[in-house]
Amino acid sequence: MNKLYVIKIGGNIIDDEQNLSSFLTQFAAVKQPKILIHGGGKLATSIAKQLNIPQQLIDGRRITDVETLKVITMVYAGYINKNITAQLQANNCNAIGLCGADGNLIKANKRIHPTIDYGFVGDVETVNSIWLKELLQKNIVPVVAPVTHDGQGQLLNTNADTIAQQIAKSLAVDYEVILIYCFEKKGVLMDANDEDSVISTMNLSSYNDLKEQQVIHSGMIPKADNAFTAVQSGVSKVIIGKAEDLMELISGSAGTTIIHE
Amino acid sequence: MNKLYVIKIGGNIIDDEQNLSSFLTQFAAVKQPKILIHGGGKLATSIAKQLNIPQQLIDGRRITDVETLKVITMVYAGYINKNITAQLQANNCNAIGLCGADGNLIKANKRIHPTIDYGFVGDVETVNSIWLKELLQKNIVPVVAPVTHDGQGQLLNTNADTIAQQIAKSLAVDYEVILIYCFEKKGVLMDANDEDSVISTMNLSSYNDLKEQQVIHSGMIPKADNAFTAVQSGVSKVIIGKAEDLMELISGSAGTTIIHE
Numbered sequence: 001m002n003k004l005y006v007i008k009i010g011g012n013i014i015d016d017e018q019n020l021s022s023f024l025t026q027f028a029a030v031k032q033p034k035i036l037i038h039g040g041g042k043l044a045t046s047i048a049k050q051l052n053i054p055q056q057l058i059d060g061r062r063i064t065d066v067e068t069l070k071v072i073t074m075v076y077a078g079y080i081n082k083n084i085t086a087q088l089q090a091n092n093c094n095a096i097g098l099c100g101a102d103g104n105l106i107k108a109n110k111r112i113h114p115t116i117d118y119g120f121v122g123d124v125e126t127v128n129s130i131w132l133k134e135l136l137q138k139n140i141v142p143v144v145a146p147v148t149h150d151g152q153g154q155l156l157n158t159n160a161d162t163i164a165q166q167i168a169k170s171l172a173v174d175y176e177v178i179l180i181y182c183f184e185k186k187g188v189l190m191d192a193n194d195e196d197s198v199i200s201t202m203n204l205s206s207y208n209d210l211k212e213q214q215v216i217h218s219g220m221i222p223k224a225d226n227a228f229t230a231v232q233s234g235v236s237k238v239i240i241g242k243a244e245d246l247m248e249l250i251s252g253s254a255g256t257t258i259i260h261e
Numbered sequence: 262m263n264k265l266y267v268i269k270i271g272g273n274i275i276d277d278e279q280n281l282s283s284f285l286t287q288f289a290a291v292k293q294p295k296i297l298i299h300g301g302g303k304l305a306t307s308i309a310k311q312l313n314i315p316q317q318l319i320d321g322r323r324i325t326d327v328e329t330l331k332v333i334t335m336v337y338a339g340y341i342n343k344n345i346t347a348q349l350q351a352n353n354c355n356a357i358g359l360c361g362a363d364g365n366l367i368k369a370n371k372r373i374h375p376t377i378d379y380g381f382v383g384d385v386e387t388v389n390s391i392w393l394k395e396l397l398q399k400n401i402v403p404v405v406a407p408v409t410h411d412g413q414g415q416l417l418n419t420n421a422d423t424i425a426q427q428i429a430k431s432l433a434v435d436y437e438v439i440l441i442y443c444f445e446k447k448g449v450l451m452d453a454n455d456e457d458s459v460i461s462t463m464n465l466s467s468y469n470d471l472k473e474q475q476v477i478h479s480g481m482i483p484k485a486d487n488a489f490t491a492v493q494s495g496v497s498k499v500i501i502g503k504a505e506d507l508m509e510l511i512s513g514s515a516g517t518t519i520i521h522e
Contacts, residue, residue, distance in 0.1 A: 079339060
């Protein structure tokens, strides 16, 4: 089977123009089929602030009201998505920027919670992997913004890590999928204060041990859970590390590799 | 040859949620291959105002500085484009929202003018009609925002009427192309104050007469010029009228039809 790289980048790299540009040069140079999923960055928060849209948090979770959804759609699916696409085109990479509504790429369900109204937040229902495969076969590189739709005309804010995981899973029948989560650290660290303490490989049993010992905690847990869901659903492996090290993450000389067994 | 409808809508319909929604229902019902090109609306102006981005006009022309380009990319290629796409999907129309950078759809040159610096404004250089045709053959409906790119990573603000004309021309070899310009009037009027004075058909010679008699003037001239450029370049006909009358424009019972001879 052919390899497919599904690569997710977050706000830390998107917010730094220079770093983003050098990441995109590296990404464009990856010869195998590839998909880029991007999160947001500080721009959405700063635009919301300038537009006097209060950011509501309930139990530490951000609520997406109608005005916040507007900002997210503008910034993520508009500004960030189209700038990344234009830069990839400049690197001879035939990118197309997509949100979940485009070609019915990702249909989601508005999240229903017994006590919290998250607003316009969607949980992924289906990925149009048939169309994704057609694009990949034509050497087109999808660049996916974390905005989905419900099929009834409503756009929804959706977690980019989850989108990456769901896209990776949906193509695991057709490709040997390597899912790469880029974030601000070199990998999963044994010691949060020591960037050189990267855990090179993790399987479910070592992960559970590290959680029990509280080496892995807080923000790392949903990310790692997403990774294990992926490898348990046919994704070949998940690599977690820094966007700046993309080539080393791919070659296996940097980051944390998460495997099924 | 198969018919292809290239339909351009402007701010007047985009700004009215109810009207836009009923237009999109009509548009989705058009059975032939079709492409939608949309302009902007009041939202971009209001967002720019709220973000304290002054709108510069030189000789009555809007200047697209870097901050204005950001707003245009957010609003046109993000908010408007993705909401239209989601609504079309809800009407069982397999739309994908695109700007010129996506799949290198529209490459443009930054406008160079001896005395005026228009900023990030682009004039269309090439349309990727091969890819558009592939999309149309798969029953995919392109929804195009008036943002292009220069191939060097720079996005550019581009006139939507011109984009519609260039897309129509580029597909005239493969389809019998009908280009429809929707605007706030029922068509080209003999008397600007009388909505019932629609000129039903115009060719170049009657257009020149009407210009000479100053029946056609100001804002109508660039629109009509775009229309004549199109019919002189292989587009079968151009119809100008109201978005609300889409079905009648298509059937020929409303609007002004512009033909080559």
